[in-house]
Amino acid sequence: MAKATEQDKKDKKTKETSKAKIKFGDQELDVDIVTETTPNAAGGYDTVVNLPFCPIAAVKNN
Amino acid sequence: MASGIYNRFKADLMNKVVDLEADTINVALYDNSHAFTATDTTYTTTNELATTGGYTQGGAALAGKAVTEAATTYWDASDSSWTSATFTAYHAVIYDNTAADDLICSIDFGGAQTVTSGTFTIQWHANGIISLA
Numbered sequence: 189m190a191k192a193t194e195q196d197k198k199d200k201k202t203k204e205t206s207k208a209k210i211k212f213g214d215q216e217l218d219v220d221i222v223t224e225t226t227p228n229a230a231g232g233y234d235t236v237v238n239l240p241f242c243p244i245a246a247v248k249n250n
Numbered sequence: 251m252a253s254g255i256y257n258r259f260k261a262d263l264m265n266k267v268v269d270l271e272a273d274t275i276n277v278a279l280y281d282n283s284h285a286f287t288a289t290d291t292t293y294t295t296t297n298e299l300a301t302t303g304g305y306t307q308g309g310a311a312l313a314g315k316a317v318t319e320a321a322t323t324y325w326d327a328s329d330s331s332w333t334s335a336t337f338t339a340y341h342a343v344i345y346d347n348t349a350a351d352d353l354i355c356s357i358d359f360g361g362a363q364t365v366t367s368g369t370f371t372i373q374w375h376a377n378g379i380i381s382l383a
Contacts, residue, residue, distance in 0.1 A: 232367025
């Protein structure tokens with residue numbers, strides 16, 4: 189699906205998913221970030237970026 | 251690009267330097283030149299969005315900070331937002347303003363996130379911003 193343009197976002201609601209990575213110790217985990225935009229009365233649009241949590245390395249009992 | 255926890259924050263936890271509920275914790279927005287480097291230690295304006303378009307350098311203070319104790323303990327806060335905003339951000343960096351601006355974590359947005367004449371909101375995950383398992 190084509191990426192929403194600036195004009196698309198001013199005209200209608202959009203929802204897009206971006207791929208990102210989170211470092212977890214020595215590993216990198218793939219995560220999805222969902223962004224929703226909504227046209228507003230000012231002629232622009234509001235944006236909500238829905239984030240994954242950011243894990244800290246698990247505690248190890250040695 | 252990736253998100254991650256800064257080494258400084260792990261040390262600050264063990265040294266009782268940070269209080270994630272009581273301290274002033276800020277979230278700042280960065281451009282596409284920012285890269286997460288675990289060994290970075292303190293907040294910087296390098297590659298941070300400029301003070302314009304509804305954004306002010308230094309970022310916004312997190313409200314409603316709370317730690318929930320459980321098998322997986324997590325730290326959460328109210329969603330962060332900037333009003334009357336027109337900018338493009340690629341990353342968010344959380345740092346402890348009270349603890350000499352020590353870095354906590356960097357979050358990659360997965361690309362450009364734009365807002366035009368509107369409100370830009372970061373909706374933190376239901377499982378919190380950081381968890382400790």
